[in-house]
Amino acid sequence: MKAIVFERNGGLEVLQYKDIAEPRPGPNEVVLKVKASACNFNDIWARRGLPGMKIIMPHISGSDAAGVVVDRGSEVQDVAIGDEVMVHCGIACRHCYYCTRGEEFFCHEFKIWGFQTGPLDGAHGEYCKVPAVNVLAKPKNLGWGEAASMPLVLLTVWRMLVSRAKVQAGDFVLIWGAGGGLGVMAIQIAKLFNARPIAVASSDEKLELARKLGAEFTLNRKRDDIFAEVRRITDGRRADIVLEHTGADTWPLSMQCLKWGGAIVTCGATSGFDAHMDIRLLWNKQQNYLGSHLGNKGELIEAMRFVERGLIKPVIDRTMALKDLGRAQDLMETNAVAGKIVMLPA
Ligand SMILES: [Zn+2]
Incomplete structure (x- = not known):
């Protein structure tokens, strides 16, 4: 072969x-x-x-x-x-x-x-x-x-948002790399739970795709002040959940954009493994940092039920x-x- x-x-x-x-x-x-x-x-x-x-x-x-x-x-x-x-x-x-x-x-x-x-x-x-x-x-x-x-991206994001971060209706979900394989699933899964995706991508074409998939807010990381925009969109409260997979380049900003008591959930670090972290945010603001790695077959089957019904594409x-x-x-x-x-x- x-x-x-x-x-x-x-x-x-x-x-x-x-x-x-x-x-x-x-x-x-x-x-x-x-x-x-x-x-x-x-x-x-x-x-x-x-x-x-x-x-x-x-x-x-x-x-x-x-x-x-x-x-x-x-x-x-x-x-x-x-x-x-x-x-x-x-x-x-x-x-x-x-x-x-x-x-x-x-x-x-x-x-x-x-x-x-x-x-x-x-x-x-x-x-x-x-x-x-x-x-x-x-x-x-x-x-x-x-x-x-x-399967890989659907399961990874399903576990991140549903099993780990426990996304709920009304949650603002900040999604890095919204035009990528993980991002396009994250937008759809957030919408499925009536959460409010804030999609971040590097080009207007990718943001147009994000909008078509249901992203309520779109930010261009090359042009927009992400922190200022997230604060504006959330009335100063910041995002309930940040979906991370880039690591070193975005982690400090992810922490900054996260509301007090909110959760960053991560499955990777394409830009590097070492990120600065102010641990005061961990106790004082009670932020949650959640890791996630793929998922189990049961979670994939659960997610596929929504694909079969055309609710995740x-x-x-x-x-x-x-x-x-x-x-x-x-x-x-x-x-x-x-x-x-x-x-x-x-
Ligand atoms: Zn085993």
């Missing part, structure tokens, strides 16, 4: 579109014929390499896939050949203390499929294999590319041929993407 493979960390030049053997299922695994995969920033982190994290080589990236089950292991009973499915990318042991509490992301064996798995174990190929427990039915109302575009920037994955990553690295990029195998 064809797949995008890399054997060492580096720039786009390490990505090779090449022939490799098709995956074979272990006893509890299924093999999918991939109809579509989607790009995430963890594809880029895996390619570049991350301090303190082992990327298994040779590597196939890709944590989001949708496809048809074409083979299954001897122990698989509840997934059939021909099933149309999408992948939940959180791989865990399923029987430890944490897994049995629905906290699979704390499992000592927890891995993000296509990022920490390998060798040659991710979505960006013509076929892929995953544990049978990691597939869920593709909703009938979604095309293949739409289905592939959703996929947002796709463009669809490209799998062989052009390097070009897709270049678009993401240069911040030229609004929503998700979907890859189609030949």
Whole structure:
């Protein structure tokens, strides 16, 4: 089969579109014929390499896939050949203390499929294999590319806003990177709960998209004074929730824009891990700083119920041929993407 493979960390030049053997299922695994995969920033982190994290080589990236089950292991009973499915990318042991509490992301064996798995174990190929427990039915109302575009970002934001920050009607939710894959989900989930999204993005095109998705307020981070605008919008009270994923560059401003007693919820730090923090805000203003990492399969299924009813929609920037994955990553690295990029195998 064809797949995008890399054997060492580096720039786009390490990505090779090449022939490799098709995956074979272990006893509890299924093999999918991939109809579509989607790009995430963890594809880029895996390619570049991350301090303190082992990327298994040779590597196939890709944590989001949708496809048809074409083979299954001897122990698989509840997934059939021909099933149309999408992948939940959180791989865990399923029987430890944490897994049995629905906290699979704390499992000592927890891995993000296509990022920490390998060798040659991710979505960006013509076929892929995953544990049978990691597939869920593709909703009938979604095309293949739409289905592939959703799980990672939908689950991540669902857990951030619903499970962790407990978003409520009327909450002002400040959303950084509102035109990105996480941002477009955050706007829609905030609206679903009758909260009031304040979308921040780097271009007017992305803010137009944010408005179409239901953002009540939009701010251009290159032009607007974010702190002053947030205060104006909230009558001086500031945001109830800040959705963070950029880290060092935005964290001090996120704290400044957060109301007393409010919550910053974060799932990443694309601009750096070290941020200054005035801990007086922690006790004196009782701000809450919440971490969040992907989510459990139950949360994804819960969120997908709203996708099936058309209340949360996929947002796709463009669809490209799998062989052009390097070009897709270049678009993401240069911040030229609004929503998700979907890859189609030949
Ligand atoms: Zn476990």
